[in-house]
Amino acid sequence: MGEPVIRREAQRSHSSSAALSAPAGREPLPAVLWPLLFGNFVIGTGVMVVPGTLDEIGRDLAVSIAAAGQLISAGALLMCVSAPLLASVVAGWDRRLLLAGAMLWYALLHLACALAPGFSALLALRVIALVPPAVFTPQAAASLGLLVPAHLRGRAITFIFLGWSLASVLGMPLGALVGGTLGWRAAMLMVAALAVASAAWVWRALPSGVKPPALSFAAWQETLRARPLMTAVAVTVLSAAGQFVLFSYMAPYFRRKLALVPGELSLLFLCFGAFGLLGNVLMARHIDRIGAGRAVMTGLALMAATLLLFPLGSSLWLAMLVNVPWALGCFSSNSAQQARLVGMAPALASASVALNSSAMYAGQAIGAASGGWLIARGGMDWLHWAGLAGLLAAMAASALASRFAAR
Numbered sequence: 001m002g003e004p005v006i007r008r009e010a011q012r013s014h015s016s017s018a019a020l021s022a023p024a025g026r027e028p029l030p031a032v033l034w035p036l037l038f039g040n041f042v043i044g045t046g047v048m049v050v051p052g053t054l055d056e057i058g059r060d061l062a063v064s065i066a067a068a069g070q071l072i073s074a075g076a077l078l079m080c081v082s083a084p085l086l087a088s089v090v091a092g093w094d095r096r097l098l099l100a101g102a103m104l105w106y107a108l109l110h111l112a113c114a115l116a117p118g119f120s121a122l123l124a125l126r127v128i129a130l131v132p133p134a135v136f137t138p139q140a141a142a143s144l145g146l147l148v149p150a151h152l153r154g155r156a157i158t159f160i161f162l163g164w165s166l167a168s169v170l171g172m173p174l175g176a177l178v179g180g181t182l183g184w185r186a187a188m189l190m191v192a193a194l195a196v197a198s199a200a201w202v203w204r205a206l207p208s209g210v211k212p213p214a215l216s217f218a219a220w221q222e223t224l225r226a227r228p229l230m231t232a233v234a235v236t237v238l239s240a241a242g243q244f245v246l247f248s249y250m251a252p253y254f255r256r257k258l259a260l261v262p263g264e265l266s267l268l269f270l271c272f273g274a275f276g277l278l279g280n281v282l283m284a285r286h287i288d289r290i291g292a293g294r295a296v297m298t299g300l301a302l303m304a305a306t307l308l309l310f311p312l313g314s315s316l317w318l319a320m321l322v323n324v325p326w327a328l329g330c331f332s333s334n335s336a337q338q339a340r341l342v343g344m345a346p347a348l349a350s351a352s353v354a355l356n357s358s359a360m361y362a363g364q365a366i367g368a369a370s371g372g373w374l375i376a377r378g379g380m381d382w383l384h385w386a387g388l389a390g391l392l393a394a395m396a397a398s399a400l401a402s403r404f405a406a407r
Contacts, residue, residue, distance in 0.1 A: 040163025045171025053179030079361035087354035107195035169273025180262025240363025242390020275327035292340035299333025
């Protein structure tokens with residue numbers, strides 16, 4: 001089905017269910033973006049369910065926290081490798097079928113994880129379960145060129161990435177609460193149920209025939225040789241690694257340092273997520289005015305500030321306060337990164353967005369593995385310093401990427 005037909009179907013969805021709310025004087029976004037936002041919410045909730053239940057998994061399956069952290073690093077490594085590979089494999093697939101099918105996969109594998117008899121089985125199933133995040137998030141973003149006009153693309157990208165912020169404000173705290181009270185298997189079942197709902201909504205709402213142009217080998221070569229694009233991708237690797245050194249182990253960290261119970265830990269994550277959502281909302285409103293490069297740098301600086309001040313969080317309320325800058329910059333900077341890459345080279349967006357997702361997952365794997373290495377050697381108090389080093393390196397790389405883009 002050609003692009004004009006796709007646009008007509010998207011416009012029908014827009015008119016029949018009403019446009020997304022927008023301030024006066026701003027063109028509204030089409031309502032077809034809502035299931036993509038919800039899909040990212042479910043993806044984010046599933047990705048973050050393990051960090052939120054790491055203690056419960058370790059106790060139930062009789063493994064150390066550092067060993068349980070392999071669930072994060074191994075899954076992130078799989079997502080890192082598969083995101084660019086699958087971008088080529090699924091290039092010609094109808095996005096309605098692809099995205100709905102990815103969510104059904106997510107549901108089935110989280111159900112299997114909930115039934116895993118031991119840690120080895122859970123590790124294998126968890127890795128396979130994280131194929132959909134390598135597909136859904138980048139391919140949903142790459143589809144926006146056929147769902148919204150070019151002048152709305154930056155807002156549309158940041159809008160659907162609000163799903164990840166919502167996952168932090170609702171999904172991760174809920175997963176931590178369910179895991180802390182009913183067990184980690186119940187948290188996995190919760191993700192499976194959400195994924196089924198997401199698959200149904202995507203299938204119902206998305207028009208047929210959404211097929212972004214397939215990427216040629218020459219397009220991949222051009223992307224990999226583009227210095228501004230690849231430097232921007234390096235920003236994502238460094239910032240994700242810096243964050244996940246600590247973020248992967250926040251639940252066990254605060255339980256040990258502050259003796260938090262499940263309800264308090266859930267409240268901490270809820271606060272983090274609420275400000276993460278606020279940061280992404282502010283980013284969506286102002287990114288076109290301040291520019292993507294400056295927006296990314298602002299987010300990185302906020303996160304670095306938290307990691308610098310992290311030892312000051314000596315009580316639940318102080319920890320919540322210290323984490324506010326990190327939350328404001330966490331998801332908003334990633335949304336800005338996606339918009340930055342699309343803006344640098346719109347024709348290469350499918351490749352650059354897939355590489356950026358791969359870079360994010362690579363950073364998660366590096367950060368989780370590094371944090372586990374430090375914890376195994378009694379270095380839990382060093383996690384935030386290692387994270388700060390990663391964020392400072394990301395800021396330097398971001399400045400370099402902006403310089404290259406300006407040239």
